[in-house]
Amino acid sequence: MLTLTNSPLLVAKPYQEIKITSTRSIVVCAAAKGPRPRYPRVWKTNKKIGTISKAAKLVQSIKELSNVKEEVYGALDSYVAWELEFPLITVKKALKTLEYEKEWKRIIQVTKWMLSKGQGKTMGSYFTLLNALAEEDRLAEAEELWTKLLMQYTESLPRRFFDKMISIYCKRGMHDKMFEVFADMEELAVRPSISVVSMVGDVFKELEMMDKYEKLHKKYPPPQWEYRYIKGKRVRIKVQGQSNKVDKYIRKRDNVQLNSGLIEDDSSEETSELTDDEQFEQDADVICMESQQISDESYESMEPSLNE
Template sequence: MWNFGFNPGPPHFPLPIKELSNVKEEVYGALDTYVAWELEFPLVTVKKVLKTLQHEKEWKRIIQVTKWMLSKGQGKTMGSYFTLLNALAKDDRLDEAEELWTKLLMRYTESLPRKFFDKMISIYRRRSMHDKMFEVFADMEELSVKPSISVVSTVGNVFKELGMMDKYEKLHRKYPPPKWEYRFIKGKRVKIKVQGQSNYVDKYIRKHDNVEPDSGLRDDDSSEENSELTDDEQFEQDADVTHMEPEQIFYESSESTEPSLDV
């Protein structure tokens, strides 16, 4: 633990944050003490802490550290907001996750990366909240955000389960399986032709350990178990949206304002 006695000095990294209680004031106080010794906010160090906590699945700590960082006016990136959204969902704090999602959607309406939509659809799917899942998909269509393969499959499966075969057929007519998939192989982006089923590339990944998904081009890993911290550079790629056909599966109008993202 840190020494606050006769030999004052800066706390050492890594922070003993896991030894603290879940009391917000104690965690914030420890973090405030750490940054008090820094001339500039140690953003890189804090993000390393977040990645370590994410690897260890310390969702409560991720929420506390991220909220503290944002309260300092630091790290306000799409990566940080996604980290917080994912942790809130993992910690089963659905109300807070929905509140954050709503603020992000209203403020960054036309520039919100696709991965956020994928995450919310995954959250609602796991909880069988089908109406809300359809609302998110409707928002995607209204904003001309091209859905990932996994989202099309997820929404289609729910249509089948609910006996909504007309919408199921309409969905797959509009979003047929792609002919090409993009992957990173040994650090290089590679275009792979899909053969047969749309899960061909997933089978390829299981066969080749050195293949990693390109989150900016294909977000098939949108389930909560597979969600990982994503670098800000990847979010820049993921922010690209593709315009679709005028016809939509859903359409719901909504007024948008720009609220403050106080989390």
């Protein structure tokens, strides 16, 4: 039989190392059309690219403009034209910056422009617009926005809108409209806050409606429970040692009115010093009781029960 074998010359042939050296640089081309061209950016930030820097750039560009509506809207449209999607987060941060700087006219312009684009239709945007209109004394527009929101979101309207409208009417002395908003709160079963109860109670007292004043405080007493955060947990704690804030306010006013016409004597000074010392001791006892109660009730039930 025939067999195939390697020749001894091929096996004994030594291997040679070959080194390949190249001095050319590799250039990656896109679809064999050459390198991608670079164009200068229109909205280039100074520090870094992000929503914070973009919001600062937007605020800076808006502040330099006049109060003409077309000029402001044109600048905002040119800003949005270079974005693939509407920059809602950037605009919200710009509104927060303007609110911190109390630029109420710019807040009204930017919010109305954003709502006209169909973006940012949230309760936060509406409340920001309502607050800015109230600060600018544009009461007619604020009332129009309030009626629109009340008709559209009757049962889901947050309580802070009612509180804001009551405070607006209370500052301007419009008691009839304030009572109407408070009546709407009662019809919609929205529990008023302590500040609203005190404002409405003061108006009842000024108008000498003592029967309604007493009914108001009987119907809406202060809450018996409060919530505190202990070691990162929300704990419900019963309020002890704290009397009614409204009653304290009434007692102070009544004491001032009763003691305004009295003659100051040495005996009255001594009694006032005694009452101040007793009050100091009572406040110290209350603080000690609260600290002990927090430590004892830190691991109680976490179920929320606001209306108890």
